[in-house]
Amino acid sequence: MKRLRVAYERFTSCSGCQLTLLNCEGELARLSATCEFVSFSMASSRADDGGPLDLALVEGSISRPEELGRLLELRRRAGLLAAVGACALSGGVNVLDDRDRSLACTRVYGDGARQMNTFPPQPLKHFVKVDLEIAGCPPEEEEYLTALGALARGGVADLPPYAVCMECRWRENLCLLIEKKLPCLGPVTRAGCRAKCPSFGVVCEGCRGLTAEANLEEGFRLLLESGLSEREVRALIGRFAGRILENHWS
Numbered sequence: 001m002k003r004l005r006v007a008y009e010r011f012t013s014c015s016g017c018q019l020t021l022l023n024c025e026g027e028l029a030r031l032s033a034t035c036e037f038v039s040f041s042m043a044s045s046r047a048d049d050g051g052p053l054d055l056a057l058v059e060g061s062i063s064r065p066e067e068l069g070r071l072l073e074l075r076r077r078a079g080l081l082a083a084v085g086a087c088a089l090s091g092g093v094n095v096l097d098d099r100d101r102s103l104a105c106t107r108v109y110g111d112g113a114r115q116m117n118t119f120p121p122q123p124l125k126h127f128v129k130v131d132l133e134i135a136g137c138p139p140e141e142e143e144y145l146t147a148l149g150a151l152a153r154g155g156v157a158d159l160p161p162y163a164v165c166m167e168c169r170w171r172e173n174l175c176l177l178i179e180k181k182l183p184c185l186g187p188v189t190r191a192g193c194r195a196k197c198p199s200f201g202v203v204c205e206g207c208r209g210l211t212a213e214a215n216l217e218e219g220f221r222l223l224l225e226s227g228l229s230e231r232e233v234r235a236l237i238g239r240f241a242g243r244i245l246e247n248h249w250s
Contacts, residue, residue: 001034004054004152008040009074011067012094012121013060017085018042020138027145034152053078055151057134061087061094061121068127075128080151083124084144086137089209090242093137094121123242132157135190137207137240143192160191163211164204168195176203183226183236188214206240 010018022043024031035055039048056078062068075081086092097104101120105113124130134147147157160167164186168175176198177184185206186198197204210216216237223233 001152003034003036004148005052006035006037006040006055006057007048007053007074007078008037008043008057009059009070010041011058011060011071011088012063013085013087013092015042015059016138017059017088017136020141021144024141024145031145031148035148051077054080056081057084058082058088058124059084061091061123062127063094063118063121065117065119071124071128080131081124081128082132082134082147083130084134085139086135086207086209086240087121088124089133089135090240091121091123092240092242095242096239133159133209135159135192135208140193161212162191163187163214164189164191164193164195164198164208167191167193168198171195171199173198176201177222177226181226183223183228183233185219185223185237187222188216188219188237206237208240210241 008018008021018040019042022028037044037046038051038053039046053074056074058071058074058081060067062071083089087094098120101118102113105116105118109116132147132151134144136143143157143159147159150157168186171194173195174180175184176182177186182203184198184203186195186204188210189204189206190208190211192208195204219237220233223236224230228236
C-alpha cells in the first residue's frame, strides 16, 4: 500500500484536533506506515517541501489573509482536502464574537492589535472545495483513524449521516430531551461519538455540527419545551452551527 503524502495545517483554533490524533498512541506506528506527514507542526519540525500532496488535513477557521493564502496553496497541491473539527467545518466557537474585530483584538492583545490584519472567522468551505469532513470538537479518535485508513486504501470513510439520537437509542439511554426535559441537541447533531455525553447523563452540546437533514424547526420547538427562551435556544444551536442559522431564521 502506497503511503499517503499528508500535510496537517492548523489555522485559527486551539490545536485540540492535532492533539487528538497524537493521542492515538497505540496506532501511531501503523499511522506512520500509512501516511508520510510532510508537515505537522505539533508532531514534527520537518519543513514542508512544497511538493504535491495526496491529502491535506486542515484544522481551524480562516481569519487572516495569510491563512487564506496558505489554504489556497494546500488546495492546489492536494488531491483531497479534509476539514478537521468544528472550527474548520462551521467556524466553531470562533464565530460567536461578531463584534468589531479591532475591538476584540485590542481587548486581548492591547496596543499590539493595531498591526493585526484579521477578518471574521469563517469555515473552509467558504473558500475552497472540501472533500471530507471529520467532525467534532475535537474529533473522535476512532473516526479520525477510520477516515485516514479508508483514504489510504483508496476509498472514502463511511461516516454516519444520522443524528446522535440514533446512537443514544442504540445504547438504550433515557432521552434527556423528551423524558427529562433537558436542552439536549442530540436530534439535530451528527452522530459518530456513540452518544458519549448523553450516556453519562450530560446533554449533547452539538459539538459535531448539524446533521445534513436536521429538522431545526422541530428541534427548536422541543428545546422551548425544556424551558429555554427563544434567545437561549438560538444561542445553544448556534454555538457550533456557525452562521448557518442567520439565513435559516432570518
